[in-house]
Amino acid sequence: MEIRPITPRYAVSPQITVEDVPAIAEAGFVKVICNRPNAEVPEIMQSDAIGDAVRAAGLEYEVLELTHQTMTPENVAKQRDMAENCSGPVLAYCASGTRCSVVWALGQCDQMSTDEILTATTNAGYQLEQLRPTLDQLRNTSD
Numbered sequence: 001m002e003i004r005p006i007t008p009r010y011a012v013s014p015q016i017t018v019e020d021v022p023a024i025a026e027a028g029f030v031k032v033i034c035n036r037p038n039a040e041v042p043e044i045m046q047s048d049a050i051g052d053a054v055r056a057a058g059l060e061y062e063v064l065e066l067t068h069q070t071m072t073p074e075n076v077a078k079q080r081d082m083a084e085n086c087s088g089p090v091l092a093y094c095a096s097g098t099r100c101s102v103v104w105a106l107g108q109c110d111q112m113s114t115d116e117i118l119t120a121t122t123n124a125g126y127q128l129e130q131l132r133p134t135l136d137q138l139r140n141t142s143d
Contacts, residue, residue, distance in 0.1 A: 003027065004097055004124040010083055012100035013093040015045060018053040030088035031060040035099050037067060060086060066099045080107035101126040109138035
């Protein structure tokens, strides 16, 4: 497991396993968000199996399966709401952490500059410069 903080309250990771859950809890996360569709992984790594382990550890667990086709404004808003409406740090995961980073970036356009967003994702290891035109456009419509 490779946890990559984007902000003090939002971190991303490639696919996690049931065995990773104790370390996630020990790291202080209060919620885990799964952004990986079940169709991409074997049953042992699907959201039900991971979710059972996360909840058994006393953490909140949410599922918002994301693909390029489902990266909609509504789902961006849902992700932001799930991340903001909890009492502490959130860990979101998908195959590589990229989708979790992209959905976070798209949801920050009314709070951060494009440069601040891209610096945060770059510092976490996700090069999202290709999103700059989209982020700029979203920022212009949220002003």
